[in-house]
Amino acid sequence: MSVVGRPRWEAVLVWLGLPALGALAGLAVRPLARWILDTDWVPNIGLARVIADLPQPHGTIGAAAAGVVLGVVLALTAEGEVLRVAVGPDEVTLTRDGKSRTIGRGDVSAVFADGKELVLAGRSGEELARERSDLAADRLAAAFTEQGYPWRRDGDPYRHEFRRWVPDEPELPAGANAVLGARSAALEKGDRKDVAELRDELGKLGVVVRDQDKRQYWRRVRIGG
Known part of the structure; x- marks a missing residue:
C-alpha cells in the first residue's frame, strides 16, 4: 500500500x-x-x-x-x-473531509494529473474520479507506478477530444445542455459543491467535463470502451 x-x-x-x-x-x-x-x-x-x-x-x-x-x-x-490517496494493488481509496470512495484497480485505464486535479479514467474513457489536489505530482506518480497503475506522465490521453461548451450544443445528449447551463452558473458563483454534483450528473449522461477559467469543455464517453 x-x-x-x-x-x-x-x-x-x-x-x-x-x-x-x-x-x-x-x-x-x-x-x-x-x-x-x-x-x-x-x-x-x-x-x-x-x-x-x-x-x-x-x-x-x-x-x-x-x-x-x-x-x-x-x-x-x-x-x-487535504486529499489523501491510498493506492493498493487492488484498489484506490480517495479520502477528503472524512469521506472516502474506493475505485477498483480493474476499472482504471489511466491515471494522470490535470493541472491541480488528480484524475482516474475508466475503460470507456469515463472519469471515475477527478479531485482537486495540492499533492505533488511526482509523489502521486511514484505511488501509482509502484502499485502497477497506468500513470500517464503526458497527462490526459483524451485531451484532444474536448471542445468548448456553448449553449444549445446540438451534439450533446438530451438534458446535458441544461446541466451544463446550471453548472456554468455554479462556476460563476464559486459553488464547489454544486459544480461537483453537476459533474456527476453529466457523467451519468455519458459526458465528461473539464474547466478552464470558468469555461467548460466537454467530450463524450466512448461507448463500448
Whole structure:
C-alpha cells in the first residue's frame, strides 16, 4: 500500500503555526483596542472600549486562549480539505473531509494529473474520479507506478477530444445542455459543491467535463470502451 497525503512538515506547520498565530492575535487585541481609543483619526469603536476595559490579566489570557481555539478550528478545517490517496494493488481509496470512495484497480485505464486535479479514467474513457489536489505530482506518480497503475506522465490521453461548451450544443445528449447551463452558473458563483454534483450528473449522461477559467469543455464517453 502506498499512501500520499500532506507532507509531515506541512502538517506540523499547520497544527503548531495556526494556534500560535491565534494566540499572538489574541495577545494583540487589547493593545490594538487601546491604540484605536488613543488615536484621533481612527473612528471610536464601542467594542474597542469594551476590550480595553477588560480586567487584567484575565482579559488578555482569555483573548489568547480564544485565539488558540480559533487556530485549532482553522487547522481542523485545513486538514479536512487535504486529499489523501491510498493506492493498493487492488484498489484506490480517495479520502477528503472524512469521506472516502474506493475505485477498483480493474476499472482504471489511466491515471494522470490535470493541472491541480488528480484524475482516474475508466475503460470507456469515463472519469471515475477527478479531485482537486495540492499533492505533488511526482509523489502521486511514484505511488501509482509502484502499485502497477497506468500513470500517464503526458497527462490526459483524451485531451484532444474536448471542445468548448456553448449553449444549445446540438451534439450533446438530451438534458446535458441544461446541466451544463446550471453548472456554468455554479462556476460563476464559486459553488464547489454544486459544480461537483453537476459533474456527476453529466457523467451519468455519458459526458465528461473539464474547466478552464470558468469555461467548460466537454467530450463524450466512448461507448463500448
